[in-house]
Amino acid sequence: MVRLALPLLLLLGCTSPPPPPAPPAPPAPTVQPEGLAWSAEALWAERALLRSVEDPSALGEARHALSEVVARSPYRTFDLHLAAFVERLAGRPDAEQAILARADPDRASVYAWFFTRPAPEVLALIRAHLHLVCVEQGTDCGPPPPMPEDTPAFEQIAWLSHGADRLAQWTGRPEAPPLTQLLAEIGAVPGARVADVGAGEGWFTFPIARAVGPQGKVYATEIDPSFLRMIRFIAEREGLAQVEAVLQTEADIGLPESSVDVVLLCEVFKAIATNAQAGDPAHVEARVRPFLDSVHRALAPGGRLVVIDHDSPADAPRALAPATIRALAEAHGFRLVRALDDYRPMQVVLIFERPG
Ligand SMILES: C[S@@+](CC[C@H](N)C(=O)[O-])C[C@H]1O[C@@H](n2cnc3c(N)ncnc32)[C@H](O)[C@@H]1O
Numbered sequence: 070m071v072r073l074a075l076p077l078l079l080l081l082g083c084t085s086p087p088p089p090p091a092p093p094a095p096p097a098p099t100v101q102p103e104g105l106a107w108s109a110e111a112l113w114a115e116r117a118l119l120r121s122v123e124d125p126s127a128l129g130e131a132r133h134a135l136s137e138v139v140a141r142s143p144y145r146t147f148d149l150h151l152a153a154f155v156e157r158l159a160g161r162p163d164a165e166q167a168i169l170a171r172a173d174p175d176r177a178s179v180y181a182w183f184f185t186r187p188a189p190e191v192l193a194l195i196r197a198h199l200h201l202v203c204v205e206q207g208t209d210c211g212p213p214p215p216m217p218e219d220t221p222a223f224e225q226i227a228w229l230s231h232g233a234d235r236l237a238q239w240t241g242r243p244e245a246p247p248l249t250q251l252l253a254e255i256g257a258v259p260g261a262r263v264a265d266v267g268a269g270e271g272w273f274t275f276p277i278a279r280a281v282g283p284q285g286k287v288y289a290t291e292i293d294p295s296f297l298r299m300i301r302f303i304a305e306r307e308g309l310a311q312v313e314a315v316l317q318t319e320a321d322i323g324l325p326e327s328s329v330d331v332v333l334l335c336e337v338f339k340a341i342a343t344n345a346q347a348g349d350p351a352h353v354e355a356r357v358r359p360f361l362d363s364v365h366r367a368l369a370p371g372g373r374l375v376v377i378d379h380d381s382p383a384d385a386p387r388a389l390a391p392a393t394i395r396a397l398a399e400a401h402g403f404r405l406v407r408a409l410d411d412y413r414p415m416q417v418v419l420i421f422e423r424p425g
Contacts, residue, residue, distance in 0.1 A: 110134040111148050115195045118155065122192065131155050139168070146173055147295030154184040154191060179270075198302060235272070239415040246411050252280045254409060255375040255420070256331040262286040264329045264367060266322050267337035271300045277333070278309045288329065290315040290322050320359040324367035332364050335377040338389045353389065354397070361401040370425035374403050380417045391417045 114134035121127040135152040139145055149172040156165040169180060184191060196214045203210035236245035257263055257280040265274045268289035278287045289300045289312060297314040304312040317323040319341075322332075341356055364374060376398070381388035389397075395405060403421035412418055 110138045111145075111151070112199065114138070114151065114155070115199055118151075118158075118195060119192060119199075121158070128155060128159050132159065139171070145295045146176055146293055147298060150176075150180050150184050153180065157185070158188060198298070236412065239412045241414060248276055249280070251412075251418070252276060254418070255333060256373050257281055257285075260284045261331060262288075262329045263331040263333060264288040264290060264322065264324055265333050265335075266290045266317070266364070267292070267334060267340060268300060269296055271296070271303060273333060273335055274300055274312060275303060275307065275309065278304070278312045281311060283311055285311055286329075287312045288315050288324055289313070290317040290324070292317055292319055319356070321363040322360070322367055323363070326366050327369040329367055329372060330369055331373045331375060332368055333375045333377070334364075336379070338376065338378050338394050339381075339387070342389045343387050350393075353393075357397050358401075361397060365401055365403070365423060368423040370423060372423050373406075374398060374421040374423065376419045376421070377412070377416050378419075380413060380415060391419060395419060 111134070114131040117127040117131035117134065121131065132152070132155050135148060135155060138148050139152050149168055153165045153168040153172070156162075156168060169177070172180070193214070200210055200213050234243075234245075236248060236251070237243055239245065255263075257277045259280070259282045261281045262285060263277050263281060265271075265277060265287060268274045268291055271289055274287055274289040278285075281287060287309075289297070291297050291300075291314070294316055297316060300312065300314045304310070304314070315323050338357075341360065342353060368374065376394055378391065378394060379385075379388050381390050383390040383392065391408075398419070398421050399405070402424065404424055405419060406422050407420040409418035409420070
């Protein structure tokens with residue numbers, strides 16, 4: 070037994086001196102490196118979808134890969150839409166509807182407008198999308214594929230998902246204040262570093278990027294990686310290198326300490342309240358507290374937190390009233406400096422400062 074055990078211990082290195090203590094681990098990066106938002110299965114599905122033009126059996130591959138992706142994460146609007154589109158191509162309307170029932174109902178118009186277009190148009194966009202992924206991975210991808218003139222770009226999708234006349238909707242006036250006025254109010258000025266947290270399809274991200282210019286920076290953060298794809302796609306097309314898409318968690322916006330001058334939260338409290346149980350203040354507070362801690366950390370002293378949200382009554386079932394948002398922000402050390410009334414009756418704009 071001993072004769073057998075000794076060589077075994079030697080083989081396992083048990084008799085060698087203990088290894089030197091490992092150096093302390095570097096602090097974990099909170100900003101996701103580029104590319105992590107892409108899921109291999111989703112890209113595989115897109116490739117299979119393109120192949121299916123020549124080989125109908127590839128549609129089955131695409132369905133399989135997408136079902137894996139959408140089963141894993143509830144935050145994949147684009148992939149859910151893609152999965153529904155594949156079911157439609159496969160002639161399975163019931164399966165298409167079942168998938169759409171799981172997608173964000175606020176984005177139903179995006180599906181109707183884009184994914185129900187003729188398949189060659191959707192495939193042209195997917196081809197361009199895959200090209201972009203290739204470029205992101207730093208490989209030699211050749212020239213970008215041609216897109217038909219009228220192929221809707223993601224930016225158009227973003228515009229449509231909220232209506233091009235969003236500010237007019239908010240105010241109920243056709244002559245609503247221009248977006249540039251709102252951008253100046255929130256501090257998107259040349260050279261500023263702005264975090265568009267919960268950026269969605271980037272309705273604010275791109276106007277902010279143009280306002281801060283190439284010397285500025287816009288972090289578009291999201292819990293839904295499919296929106297980050299859209300944002301990267303548009304930023305690439307528009308040559309807006311100041312835009313960086315960041316995958317965040319529900320509790321942490323994932324930006325380094327004092328890295329931004331402005332944090333914009335447009336209709337994000339509404340989303341948090343919907344994700345949580347808005348009627349239960351303790352639950353909301355538990356959700357919002359770590360989230361606001363991470364916002365506070367990311368803002369430079371003297372920086373601004375700008376909240377645009379629905380002017381909901383205190384007892385609204387799926388929203389947070391402005392007074393509740395204000396109380397939560399103040400409990401985190403923010404000071405209300407201004408409230409804009411120009412976007413009522415629908416929205417309120419609250420501008421807080423992180424005292425220095
Ligand atoms: C109503 S959309 C608003 C999108 C964008 N801010 C706009 O105004 O066009 C709300 C967004 O918040 C995101 N979201 C939900 N919970 C979040 C959280 N805890 N942190 C960051 N984003 C979140 C959702 O994925 C969704 O895209």
